[in-house]
Amino acid sequence: MGLLDETVSVPRRTMTLFFLIDTSGSMEGNKIGAVNDAVVNVLPMLNDISETNPDAEIKVAALEFSNGVNWLYDEPKLAKDFIWQDVVASGLTSLGAACSELASKLSRSGGFMQSASGSFAPAIILLSDGGPTDDYNSGLAKLKANNWFKSAIKIAIAIGDDADKDVLKEFTGSSEAVITVHNIDALKQIIRVVAVTSSQIGSKSSTAGEITKQEQVVKDIQDATQNIDGAETSDSTSTIDSSQYIDDWG
Amino acid sequence: MIESYSFSCQGESHKADNKPCQDASFHAVYENGLAIAVVCDGHGGERYFRSDVGSRMATEVILDTVRTFVENIDKNLFISKPFTAQEAITSEEVVKKQTPIDVAFRQLFSSIIYQWNQKIAEHAANTTISEWEQQHVDPKYINELSTSETFEKIYGCTLMAYAQTSDYWFAFHLGDGKCISFQEDPLWMEPIPWDDRCFLNKTTSICDSGAINEFRYCYQGDGHFPMAVFLGSDGIDDSFGEIENLVNFYIQVIKMLVNDGREETVKSIEKELPQLSAIGSKDDMSVAFIYNLNALQTHIVEFIQYQIKLVTDKVQTTDKRIKQLTQKLDYLEDAGTDNEKDKIEAAYARQDIERANEERNKLLFKHEALMQQLSLSLSKELHKNGEAK
Numbered sequence: 013m014g015l016l017d018e019t020v021s022v023p024r025r026t027m028t029l030f031f032l033i034d035t036s037g038s039m040e041g042n043k044i045g046a047v048n049d050a051v052v053n054v055l056p057m058l059n060d061i062s063e064t065n066p067d068a069e070i071k072v073a074a075l076e077f078s079n080g081v082n083w084l085y086d087e088p089k090l091a092k093d094f095i096w097q098d099v100v101a102s103g104l105t106s107l108g109a110a111c112s113e114l115a116s117k118l119s120r121s122g123g124f125m126q127s128a129s130g131s132f133a134p135a136i137i138l139l140s141d142g143g144p145t146d147d148y149n150s151g152l153a154k155l156k157a158n159n160w161f162k163s164a165i166k167i168a169i170a171i172g173d174d175a176d177k178d179v180l181k182e183f184t185g186s187s188e189a190v191i192t193v194h195n196i197d198a199l200k201q202i203i204r205v206v207a208v209t210s211s212q213i214g215s216k217s218s219t220a221g222e223i224t225k226q227e228q229v230v231k232d233i234q235d236a237t238q239n240i241d242g243a244e245t246s247d248s249t250s251t252i253d254s255s256q257y258i259d260d261w262g
Numbered sequence: 263m264i265e266s267y268s269f270s271c272q273g274e275s276h277k278a279d280n281k282p283c284q285d286a287s288f289h290a291v292y293e294n295g296l297a298i299a300v301v302c303d304g305h306g307g308e309r310y311f312r313s314d315v316g317s318r319m320a321t322e323v324i325l326d327t328v329r330t331f332v333e334n335i336d337k338n339l340f341i342s343k344p345f346t347a348q349e350a351i352t353s354e355e356v357v358k359k360q361t362p363i364d365v366a367f368r369q370l371f372s373s374i375i376y377q378w379n380q381k382i383a384e385h386a387a388n389t390t391i392s393e394w395e396q397q398h399v400d401p402k403y404i405n406e407l408s409t410s411e412t413f414e415k416i417y418g419c420t421l422m423a424y425a426q427t428s429d430y431w432f433a434f435h436l437g438d439g440k441c442i443s444f445q446e447d448p449l450w451m452e453p454i455p456w457d458d459r460c461f462l463n464k465t466t467s468i469c470d471s472g473a474i475n476e477f478r479y480c481y482q483g484d485g486h487f488p489m490a491v492f493l494g495s496d497g498i499d500d501s502f503g504e505i506e507n508l509v510n511f512y513i514q515v516i517k518m519l520v521n522d523g524r525e526e527t528v529k530s531i532e533k534e535l536p537q538l539s540a541i542g543s544k545d546d547m548s549v550a551f552i553y554n555l556n557a558l559q560t561h562i563v564e565f566i567q568y569q570i571k572l573v574t575d576k577v578q579t580t581d582k583r584i585k586q587l588t589q590k591l592d593y594l595e596d597a598g599t600d601n602e603k604d605k606i607e608a609a610y611a612r613q614d615i616e617r618a619n620e621e622r623n624k625l626l627f628k629h630e631a632l633m634q635q636l637s638l639s640l641s642k643e644l645h646k647n648g649e650a651k
Contacts, residue, residue: 015534130503217544
């Protein structure tokens with residue numbers, strides 16, 4: 013008999029990547045089309061990261077919010093199993109309800125999370141092109157009191173100049189973690205960069221040096237953003253002047 | 263007969279980074295009956311570049327201070343006291359309501375912090391920057407050693423200890439990792455209260471400014487002693503996820519001690535903990551434990567029965583899931599819609615049923631193996647009882 017024989021379970025550690033997608037009416041057309049296209053294309057990349065990563069497997073969960081909120085599936089799926097169902101845009105922007113719903117799932121009891129031992133902090137990507145139309149403050153307050161959320165990697169993608177960047181900054185905790193995109197190509201590229209970078213860093217056992225995973229993800233995304241035409245960050249050292257970009261969603 | 267053991271090994275991720283093992287552990291049983299086990303886990307991260315030294319020194323200090331505590335304290339303070347556990351202190355009001363035992367523990371913890379600070383200050387003053395430190399550590403952290411008033415962060419670690427005398431036992435903990443005790447009822451528990459501030463990669467630490475209030479502890483002096491107490495650094499519990507898996511692993515250790523003896527068990531731990539790090543948390547691994555072999559031998563059947571119950575419960579949970587998934591699939595197939603979402607949900611349900619059945623088969627295999635172990639243990643017990651008659 014060995015200590016690690018057939019009666020002992022050593023499960024793989026898990027990191028869950030959450031997509032929070034604004035599917036309000038203003039996203040209709042090319043914006044929502046680009047989101048659907050980009051997420052479909054990034055899922056195989058997430059699977060590659062998960063399969064080749066000895067530290068953890070990656071699961072994916074997606075929540076769409078407009079007049080209400082809706083999880084694409086009732087539990088996180090392995091990246092290789094996640095079949096993307098195109099989301100459709102219409103209605104308002106219930107970001108507050110989305111925050112409350114996310115807070116309820118960032119827990120073990122009735123939520124999506126497992127024991128903190130054996131888990132990595134989740135990565136959360138919020139995409140929005142407007143401002144909340146509900147009471148987002150109470151939803152965000154619930155989320156901010158959640159230990160999983162406090163530890164999570166949080167990145168927001170502001171789709172166009174109409175996105176309420178102050179709200180997105182509040183969500184992520186820093187303006188550096190908010191990336192603004194001004195055209196379809198930039199939106200697709202940034203979704204890929206943010207999802208891949210968050211998953212790569214978030215599912216590793218350790219970070220390089222003293223900086224947190226959040227800081228490392230933000231730094232890598234900012235570096236990548238400099239090479240994407242139509243995307244910008246709030247990094248004060250960035251050479252890109254946001255005034256150079258005009259929204260082009262044609 | 264009370265015995266003890268401890269082992270620490272370098273984590274898989276530390277091998278890749280050429281970092282030393284930052285854990286330290288210790289165990290001993292002394293002639294006066296004091297048995298002690300200690301695990302300290304030095305923090306990872308570049309700033310804590312001498313945490314391997316910090317954890318080693320914390321282990322030494324705990325040993326010294328606990329021995330002094332046991333030699334000097336009036337044992338009547340503990341006698342007849344039932345199991346009592348104290349959480350970390352978050353309010354000064356709690357300090358005001360302390361019992362004499364709480365005051366004694368607070369003095370012990372204060373001594374640990376004080377002596378640890380003295381030791382690391384001495385080390386910092388007398389140890390030049392090594393070649394490894396020059397190559398691997400950001401100069402801003404190296405400078406903290408001479409300029410910062412908070413240089414103790416560089417040596418930061420968690421700590422956990424269990425001690426028992428012939429009259430009473432106690433355990434204390436600051437930071438993460440897990441302490442599991444085994445006794446008759448309940449068969450296992452975490453005797454030291456958890457601190458919710460220890461979550462994912464965040465932990466309380468001896469290098470915190472309010473470390474004295476972050477100690478949690480427990481004690482008992484009414485004649486009841488655990489059969490075994492295991493202390494494990496977070497590298498171990500992170501490898502198992504759910505705590506039941508960790509407990510199951512320690513039961514494996516207990517079974518091996520009883521069936522194969524100490525020597526084989528030690529060999530197996532020292533061979534398999536590095537493997538566990540490679541397939542699990544990748545972190546440094548430390549375990550220290552105190553055990554009463556006679557008590558474990560007497561109760562070995564209960565340990566196997568517990569494992570069987572654990573597997574049986576999992577089979578039942580899996581069966582429930584298969585039933586729910588089958589109902590969902592039947593519903594979707596009966597509806598026969600062309601809806602794309604329903605088709606995807608049906609495909610998921612089929613896939614999940616298949617996986618659940620695979621899981622169920624593995625569990626049944628485990629169940630069979632455990633039933634054989636139970637049968638063997640019961641036969642041994644019958645044989646032993648027969649011989650005794």
